Amino acid sequence: MTELSPHLRQATPVLAVRGEGVHLYGEDGRRYLDFTAGIGVTSTGHCHPKIVAAAREQVGTLIHGQYTTVMHQPLQQLVAKLGEVLPAGLDSLFFTNSGSEAVEAALRLARQATGRPNVIVCHGGFHGRTVAAASMTTSGTRFRSGFSPLMSGVVVTPFPTAFRYGWDEETATRFALQELDYTLQTISSPDDTAAIIVEPVLGEGGYVPATRAFMDGLRERADRHGFLLILDEVQTGVGRTGRFWGHEHFGVTPDILVTAKGLASGFPLSGIAASEELMRKAWPGSQGGTYGANAVACAAAVATLDVVRDEKLVENAEAMGTRLRVGLEAAAATTPAIGDVRGMGLMLASEFVTEDGSPDPETAARVQRAAVDEGLLLLLCGAWNHVVRMIPALVIDETAVDEGLRAWTAAVEAGSR
Numbered sequence: 001m002t003e004l005s006p007h008l009r010q011a012t013p014v015l016a017v018r019g020e021g022v023h024l025y026g027e028d029g030r031r032y033l034d035f036t037a038g039i040g041v042t043s044t045g046h047c048h049p050k051i052v053a054a055a056r057e058q059v060g061t062l063i064h065g066q067y068t069t070v071m072h073q074p075l076q077q078l079v080a081k082l083g084e085v086l087p088a089g090l091d092s093l094f095f096t097n098s099g100s101e102a103v104e105a106a107l108r109l110a111r112q113a114t115g116r117p118n119v120i121v122c123h124g125g126f127h128g129r130t131v132a133a134a135s136m137t138t139s140g141t142r143f144r145s146g147f148s149p150l151m152s153g154v155v156v157t158p159f160p161t162a163f164r165y166g167w168d169e170e171t172a173t174r175f176a177l178q179e180l181d182y183t184l185q186t187i188s189s190p191d192d193t194a195a196i197i198v199e200p201v202l203g204e205g206g207y208v209p210a211t212r213a214f215m216d217g218l219r220e221r222a223d224r225h226g227f228l229l230i231l232d233e234v235q236t237g238v239g240r241t242g243r244f245w246g247h248e249h250f251g252v253t254p255d256i257l258v259t260a261k262g263l264a265s266g267f268p269l270s271g272i273a274a275s276e277e278l279m280r281k282a283w284p285g286s287q288g289g290t291y292g293a294n295a296v297a298c299a300a301a302v303a304t305l306d307v308v309r310d311e312k313l314v315e316n317a318e319a320m321g322t323r324l325r326v327g328l329e330a331a332a333a334t335t336p337a338i339g340d341v342r343g344m345g346l347m348l349a350s351e352f353v354t355e356d357g358s359p360d361p362e363t364a365a366r367v368q369r370a371a372v373d374e375g376l377l378l379l380l381c382g383a384w385n386h387v388v389r390m391i392p393a394l395v396i397d398e399t400a401v402d403e404g405l406r407a408w409t410a411a412v413e414a415g416s417r
Helices: 049-059 073-083 099-114 131-135 169-186 212-225 295-310 313-333 361-373 398-415
Strands: 016-020 023-026 031-034 092-096 118-122 154-157 193-198 228-232 256-259 270-274 338-344 347-352 379-381 387-390
Touching: 031 398, 049 295, 073 092, 073 295, 092 099, 099 118, 099 131, 099 193, 099 228, 099 256, 099 270, 154 169, 169 212, 193 212, 212 228, 295 313, 313 338, 313 347, 313 398, 347 361, 361 379, 361 387, 361 398
Parallel strands: 118 154, 118 193, 193 228, 228 256
Antiparallel strands: 016 023, 023 031, 092 270, 256 270, 338 347, 347 387, 379 387
């Protein structure tokens, strides 16, 4: 018999047969509140009627029009729709399939455009599992170990992770920027640095938001030294943080923006956006791919952007995120095992620690498993898998938030005894 790889272990025991909105249904008919959203992918919920209708219609007319061979209408429509929400000046797009591929496309563009070899990444960042993307990933050794040598030219600098350092945000930010300056003076000269890439909120690294001063500092140094600022919005984009793009919280604009996950409500689609001037500096033949900008995925993405706008899902993410965070903080206030609650919008997490403040992956795992018993699906993250994250679909309402909080409170009580 053939089987899946033994390393593809599911985070929950659920065999899902149907999804609707913020709920999944198991083969036994049990309903689960899904606070994973396919790791932040099903932004408009499971099987939103408008997404389903758009995909069905496209499947019946053109499934795949390879976009360096022929052009198709869904791609043209998607480019126009994204133009309505992208930062001013980012008016040129390249599409591919996954976040990893888009990150590598951004790196390739940065190196070709600047003629410089190095890229600076932030400690705790996650950018993917392919070789170059994994080389830029520092959120956990599980993503980068066992297939060395990795790509050269990657330099790591601190992220202002205040809770881990035991500092306030101002101190952590000052330290991170000072260390970046030291890195540019001692490891990667500005003349050798093509770009710095960062997530507005660390994803696999533990749902740690950046700070405005840190992002301002990155933008200022990129401008001063002539390297590019790449923002990895694979998880934070398309409304997840209560703004359409996560970087909008910080008032900076990237040179290259990377997007994926929630862009097409579950269909594989990713891309990068840059100015036309910058995109023209890519070398001929350096951008392409067989499946990128698949017609069905593009049709789903067009419908996704319409739903996000028409149903005011960005605003809903902010409001429901506030409601969810209040409940998480209330649970943490009576649970010594929860050391920190953090995040933005509907990208929230609780970090579990021992009595001495060390990471506590055992308790986090027990709580995550107990949540399944309560009908709530959750995921872990953080370097030790000691952080429980919540990323429900942006369509979530007050009833579902409160249902999730009741289940969370029971799971925390059961798992942290």
